[in-house]
Amino acid sequence: MKSLFNLSFRYKIPLWGGVLIITATLAVSTALIVQSYDDLRSDLVSSSASLGRTLAKTLFSAMIQEEVWQAFAIIRAPLHEQSDDNLVQPEMILALDQHERVFVSSHPKSVPMLTDIRRIDDEFARLAEMIVAKPGPDAPIIDLAGARRFYAAVPVAEEGARLGTLVIVYSKEVFLPRFRAGAWRGAGIGLLVLTVLLPINWYWGQRTAAPLIALASSAGDVARGALLAPPPDIYAYDDELGRLFEAFGVMVKSLHEKTLLEEEMIRSERLAAIGRLSAGIAHEINNPLGGMLVALANFKRRYEDDERAGKTVAILERGLTQIRDTVSAMLVDAKVKGRDFAPHDLEDIRLLLSGEAHQEAVEIDIECGLTEPVALPATLVRQILLNLLLNAVHASPASTKVNCSVQFVEGQLRIKTTNAGNAIAAGLMDHLFEPFVSGNEEGHGLGLWVTYQIVTQLGGQISAESRDGLTQFRVMLPVGESNA
Template identity: 30%
Template sequence: MLKRLQDMPLSFRVPLIASAMMVLVGVVASQQVLSSLSSVQEARLQELARLHVDGLAVALGPSVLRRDVWEVFDTLDRATAAGSGQRMVLTVVADEAGRVIAASDPLRAPVDSDVGPLADGAQTIDAIRLSGTEDHIRVAAPLDYQGRNVGLIISELNVADLVAERWKAGLYLLAGNAVATLVLAFGGYLAMRRMLKPVARLAGHMGRMEGTLEPIPASDVPKGDTELARLFQTYNAMSDAVHAKAEAERRLAERERFVSLGRLSSSLAHEINNPLGGLLNAADTIHTYADRPEVVRQSAELMQRGLGHLRDVTRAILDQNRLDRAGQPLRPEDFEDLRLLFEPEVHSRNQALDWQVGAAASALECQAAAPVRQVTLNLLLNAGAAAGMNGKVGLTVANDGNGLSISVTNTGAAMSDGDLARLMDSGPLPPGGGVGLRLVHDIVAGLGGTIGHERAEGQTRIRVDLPAQGGPHA
């Protein structure tokens, strides 16, 4: 029942709960009204019965002592004719032994019969109670005369009108409560629908966005400084913050891409400068010994190798920074490009490079090339900087179930707490340091992957596990 109530719309649930509470209040109030009515009716009956019995006691005392049947009957008949007969339908007078002396209806209580059957179930005057189902009640009272108990008076009262009055009052209360509950429930439903209309508008706006947050137009924001207005304003502020964060992340990614390129520029300049020197020497040799075919051939082969190296370096730089690579699948050639870009860093520090790319092409093509290249290059650059002179840097790329595992190791010092916070956490960036490690964290999180850190035997290992992104054109 509770589960079904929770599944109902709020515009139905609140009026229904309010109606149930109103019904409960109506039932309690009706019981109080009926209880008060019963108390008034019973007090009236007690007063009537006491006056009747007291009057009979004064008039019947001597006759009961003499056991004068006709005098007792005459007194009862006159008392009935005086006006109490409509309520007192039967009055029986018995002596101390419980034998009937006279009754207003001799057929129901013959003279000298036992009064016990009539006395059974009779109430005392001070304890008269209306059950609500019986039209007649019997009341028993002692007959006292001059301070002495000389007999018993039993009266039967017709309370059909009082019972009918109680039923009528109950029906009026029931009908009034039902009408009031229905009217107020319908009014509550309309009020809740009106109050929740802005919430429905907000939910519909969010449902149409398909994963993107768009501000709600000012014309749709509720007027006034209400809770709903503040909710809409908070949503718009959150939407603006999300857009600002996305724009900042985009600019951060672009900046980090060019920062990575800048870190490689000096080493790449050396890689380009050496082939250029050789090419100039080869061109000068050809110019000087143009009449010697074997020298020209050797110089031409040297120029061809140098130009090929320049072509590879240039292509690797372009592939790393080309915007049109977005959405392209990862290939083994992408890691060869990264090696070509990173090797000048290794050579400048006289480091040892352990390069192991063992993942199958089918596993690579289920990943997007641009983010994976960016993650790998950033980790390699940080590992190279941490390893220092004569250190060791390693890269291992392998299949991991249906996904891809990338491990980068170095023999440098352990990572600082600030660097670990940038790489592993999503909180605010600690002061100092760059943004490359946080960019790695954000890209991996966006791809649904995980990052692990391990420091053992003087070596730091960063492992990135990426799930398959859906197919060759992920």
């Protein structure tokens, strides 16, 4: 039984609907059949009662005068009509005398005159008992249990004095086919209703179940981690289900956003931790480094003549300088004061990159949306642009184009660079802004790290995206007070 309830709505709804329809149709058909039986019976009762009363009245004078032929003609009259209408024809009519003997019968060959009806058969014997026991005033239909015939017994009487009894006999064999015809009609109507309603029910069930199934499968997907809302056109109505779909969509969307936000937070926290760590180390290295370089300079000046010492010092100096360069590259200080970033800075950058671009056979197209300087440190913005564009130029295949647009919109400076070429690998994307992570083998992997540090220190955001063969970086920097 439980497995029945575990069925999919796809089957459950049409099944329950089908059960309901069949039950209802059966009930209606049964009612029709019962009704037709009742109708037939009441037809029989009323027609036999009126026939019985009419015949009994006319029979009285014939019987009291012993006019056999006249009585015969009276009881034969209703049987002569060839009726194809709804009236049930009596099988036989008998006029009985006071002792339940046949005064005259409509079928004298089978039931001759003077026959005691008790001798005809068991049914008539029981009928005779009923007539003797209760010579009632009216003509109720007598339906003897197990009998093959219905009987209507009407007293032939005047003012309560009974001269005899009129018995109208109806064959059940005539009655039953008519009842059966009515029953078939009822059943036929039921079948017709079923053939119309069941397919409609099936279709409706499928239609109702389909969005539920879609929703359930979507919910299953979400539970497994795929944050996908069902397509909005799957159920376009504004009822409870429609609202459920809408709420589900909203829920999935907010879950998605939350996940993204969490990932972003983890990334920024990681980057911030790395930044703090690297900045701390850099500071710690920088302090003695400065002293060491000063000491080396003094040493060089004092021992200018010593060639061998000079070589050693030079080696030391180059090494220490390389360390300082690396460390200073990691030490991003956004608090540098300087002039504001101006449109001509873009021209400088184009110029600075032209050599590299030429070498890589890549064209650089810079779209400048600025008309006047923006209140951001020119040095840092220039560094951001240089880093991003250099990366783009190096990532671009030959004979392609690198696009860059710089716009000032809603108090933000928006930088966007686009280049063709291989997409950033999905694994790399999560660690893109970490130090010593590089997409190619040439770079040291600090460019994007530095850019990220500058952007975050300026209170901005940076994002990268690889799609349809294009890689795009977007930077948004809030513009504050003038630096000048």
